Amino acid sequence: MAKAEYRAPKGTSDLLPADARAWQHLLAVAQDLFARYGYEPVYTPIFEHTDVFVRGIGEATDIVGKEMYTFDDKGTPPTSLTLRPEGTAPIVRAALENGLTANGQSAKVYYSGPMFRYERPQAGRRRQFWQIGVESLGMGEPTADAEAIALLMEFFAAAGIPRSAMRLLINTMGDEVCRPAYRSEVAAFIRGNAAGLCDECARRADTNPLRAFDCKNLTCRETMKRAPVLRDRLCDDCAVHYAAVKSHLDALGIAYEEDTSLVRGLDYYTRTVFEVQAEGLGAQNAIGGGGRYDRLFEMYGGRPTPGLGFALGFERTMLALRSAGVDLPAPAIADVFVASAAPELASEVFAVTQRLRSAGVPAEMDHQGRSLKSQMKAADRLGSLLVVFVGPDELARGEVTVRDMTDKNEWRVSLHGIEDQVRTALFERYLARDVAVSGTPSEGRS
Ligand SMILES: [Zn+2]
Ligand SMILES: [Zn+2]
Numbered sequence: 018m019a020k021a022e023y024r025a026p027k028g029t030s031d032l033l034p035a036d037a038r039a040w041q042h043l044l045a046v047a048q049d050l051f052a053r054y055g056y057e058p059v060y061t062p063i064f065e066h067t068d069v070f071v072r073g074i075g076e077a078t079d080i081v082g083k084e085m086y087t088f089d090d091k092g093t094p095p096t097s098l099t100l101r102p103e104g105t106a107p108i109v110r111a112a113l114e115n116g117l118t119a120n121g122q123s124a125k126v127y128y129s130g131p132m133f134r135y136e137r138p139q140a141g142r143r144r145q146f147w148q149i150g151v152e153s154l155g156m157g158e159p160t161a162d163a164e165a166i167a168l169l170m171e172f173f174a175a176a177g178i179p180r181s182a183m184r185l186l187i188n189t190m191g192d193e194v195c196r197p198a199y200r201s202e203v204a205a206f207i208r209g210n211a212a213g214l215c216d217e218c219a220r221r222a223d224t225n226p227l228r229a230f231d232c233k234n235l236t237c238r239e240t241m242k243r244a245p246v247l248r249d250r251l252c253d254d255c256a257v258h259y260a261a262v263k264s265h266l267d268a269l270g271i272a273y274e275e276d277t278s279l280v281r282g283l284d285y286y287t288r289t290v291f292e293v294q295a296e297g298l299g300a301q302n303a304i305g306g307g308g309r310y311d312r313l314f315e316m317y318g319g320r321p322t323p324g325l326g327f328a329l330g331f332e333r334t335m336l337a338l339r340s341a342g343v344d345l346p347a348p349a350i351a352d353v354f355v356a357s358a359a360p361e362l363a364s365e366v367f368a369v370t371q372r373l374r375s376a377g378v379p380a381e382m383d384h385q386g387r388s389l390k391s392q393m394k395a396a397d398r399l400g401s402l403l404v405v406f407v408g409p410d411e412l413a414r415g416e417v418t419v420r421d422m423t424d425k426n427e428w429r430v431s432l433h434g435i436e437d438q439v440r441t442a443l444f445e446r447y448l449a450r451d452v453a454v455s456g457t458p459s460e461g462r463s
Contacts, residue, residue, distance in 0.1 A: 028136070028144030034348070040147060040331055042346045044129055046175050047149050051127045054168050056151050059126040061107040067097040072316050073106035075284025077225035084134040100133035104150045105285070105310065105326055112154050113319045123155030141301035141333045150307070150328035157323035159258050162289045162309060163265035169293060169305050169327045170271060176334060177343035182296045183304075185272065188248075188279040189259040190227075192287045193312065195252035199245065200226055206244045213240035230278040233300065238278075246277045255288055262289050285310040289325065295337035304337050305329030351381035352443055354396035357407040358389040366407050369417065369435065373405075376436035378443065396422065402446045403439065405430075421446075 025031055032040055048058075067087050074081050080102050089095035101107055108128060111117070117124040129149040136142055151168065153161050166185070173183060191199060207214060207222035207229055218229040218237050230241050251259065266273055273291075281290045290308035298304075307327025314322035338345065355370045357363075366382050373380040381399055383392045396404050406418040417435065419442065420427045430438045 026144070028138035030143060030145075032147075035345070036335070038348070039335060039345045043176055043331060043334060044149065047127070047129070047172060050168065050172055050175055051151060054125070054164065056125045056127045056153075059108060059111065059128055060130070061101075061104075061111050061128065063131070064098045064100050065107050065110065067099040069106050069110050069317075070099055070102060073109065073283075073285050073313055074103070075225070077221075078228075078283060080134060080283070084136055086133050086135060102134045103132055103283075104128050104130075104148055104328055105152060105283075105307075105313070108152045108326075109154070109310075109313050109324060110317060112152075113314060113317050118155040118314070118322050121155070123153075125151070125153050127151040139301065141298060141330075141336050143332060147331035148328045149331070150326055152324060152326035154324045155322055156325075157311060159261035159289075160265055161323075162258075162262045162325060163269065163271075165307065165325055165327055166262075166266060166273075166291050167269055167271060169291075169307070169329065172329065173293060173304065173334070173337075176338065178295060178304075178334075178337050178341055182337070182341050184274060184294045185291065186276040186279050186294065187262070187266075187273045187289065187291045188276055189251065189255060189288050190280065190286045190290055190308070191247050191251055191255050195250060195255055196247070196287075199247050199250050202245045202250075203227060203229070210240050210243075213237075225284075227280045230280045241278065248275070248277055258288055281306060281308055285313045285316065287311045291327070293329075295333070295340070297340035298333060298336050301333060303330075304333045350400035351379050351396075352401060353378055353380040353403045353405060353439060354392065354399060354401040355380060355382045355405045355407060356389060356392040356396065359407075359409055360386045362407050362409065362412065365412060369405060369407055369432075372436055373439060376440060378436070378439060403442060405435070405439070 067085070070085060071081050076082065085102055086100040088098055090098050108126060112124060127150065130147065131145050132148050133145050135144060138144060151165065153165055166187070170183075170185060174180060190196065203226040204222040207219065207226055211219040214229065214237050215232060215234045218232050218234070221229050229237060230244070232238065232241070248259075263273075279290055279292055281292065286308040288309045288311065290306070292303050292306035294302045295304045305327055307325065309323070309325040311321070311323040313324060314320065353373055355366050355373070357366045363386070370380050370382040381395070381401070383395060393404070402422055404420045404422060406420065408418065411417055411429065412432070415432050416429045417432055418427055419430050419439065
């Protein structure tokens with residue numbers, strides 16, 4: 018074991034090949050699906066000016082109050098920078114700066130990559146964690162809300178999480194018309210019921226009263242069940258919007274539960290918020306969620322521009338997939354292994370391997386001069402269907418030997434045209450394997 022200072026920092030994990038493959042797989046599922054819904058990729062810096070997060074997420078939130086990795090750059094005077102704890106604020110900053118929503122245009126974008134929060138590490142909660150998210154900018158209509166929710170549910174289904182293992186929760190946070198009065202009402206409720214609340218929730222009356230709905234403390238949960246409910250106090254516009262979102266979900270046949278305690282912990286949310294929870298993950302059971310943020314552009318000094326989006330977490334999605342018993346993508350294989358018992362033929366072995374790779378064949382070889390027996394073991398481990406033997410006598414005749422790893426048959430192949438010969442032999446074996454698996458041949462490999 019390496020010395021402590023040479024281990025990954027607390028709360029971080031390496032994505033070793035199995036996890037990295039799973040991440041790329043989920044990313045590929047997302048890219049395919051998001052493109053079908055008209056979203057385009059965007060990459061923003063991993064760090065931003067600290068104010069981007071303080072302004073957008075809100076000073077009274079846990080993220081800004083306790084969890085940000087903030088540092089000074091080397092400028093004079095130094096500028097405060099922060100590793101991004103989430104993806105929405107940077108996207109809105111970028112959209113505003115680059116005029117993506119100027120002149121009433123709309124933009125649909127998605128992002129992916131690591132986020133950073135200084136939190137107590139536990140299952141499904143890391144200090145560097147990986148997220149994929151979409152933002153739909155410039156559209157205030159309730160069909161846009163329903164589209165984002167439908168897309169999130171479709172993503173999890175496409176990733177392999179059974180619908181029966183997921184719960185979709187929705188709520189409305191109101192807007193600047195109806196929320197302030199409601200906020201004061203909740204603050205008054207907290208002051209009147211401080212005995213039934215933890216110290217932190219009692220303090221929230223003055224800072225961020227709605228967050229008391231989010232407290233994991235059971236006594237707080239019980240107490241907050243008696244708190245006033247925003248759904249009964251919505252202004253007309255918010256009520257109409259919320260009803261329309263629900264009716265669009267109903268029309269799509271997407272089942273949801275209304276949860277008045279769902280407040281999502283960021284200040285920028287307005288109107289619709291939603292969260293997807295998965296079974297079997299304990300307290301950290303939210304695998305994705307998001308909402309509408311119609312005031313965020315204005316918070317950065319922009320013109321009023323509606324927006325909404327969601328983010329989903331890689332680590333928790335993986336936990337949900339494991340808990341649902343879903344098989345993750347299998348390791349990469351080398352369909353062909355090029356072997357030789359003669360170390361002096363290394364350059365010929367390498368040349369054959371490269372020719373096969375150039376022809377689109379996944380091929381591997383041994384670089385370390387190991388015995389033929391070790392090379393055959395490697396071929397087995399890599400799932401090779403064919404082994405190409407390069408030997409001095411055959412090579413002198415311009416030939417190599419090909420062995421089928423299943424039935425152990427061998428035959429000679431001319432070195433000239435080896436690409437076509439190997440590809441044809443592989444294709445026959447893919448076909449045979451597909452018939453064996455599904456009963457009907459399909460084109461190539463899946
Ligand atoms: Zn509490
Ligand atoms: Zn309202």
